Amino acid sequence: MYGDNSSKMPLGLAMGLSSNPEAFHNFLKMSDSEQDKIISKARNASSLLEIYNMVNKMALK
Numbered sequence: 001m002y003g004d005n006s007s008k009m010p011l012g013l014a015m016g017l018s019s020n021p022e023a024f025h026n027f028l029k030m031s032d033s034e035q036d037k038i039i040s041k042a043r044n045a046s047s048l049l050e051i052y053n054m055v056n057k058m059a060l061k
């Protein structure tokens with residue numbers, strides 16, 4: 001869960017999730033492997049905007 005991944009979560013992703021409660025809730029419902037994929041994608045993002053777009057998409061699920 002989120003607690004296991006928090007030490008390696010990119011700051012931009014943490015900020016995005018903290019500002020979007022629905023995305024945060026959906027992130028918490030994901031399996032560890034799904035969370036790891038999101039974290040990895042955020043770590044490899046080329047901009048903060050790309051991360052925020054990921055977060056906004058998570059809110060729609």
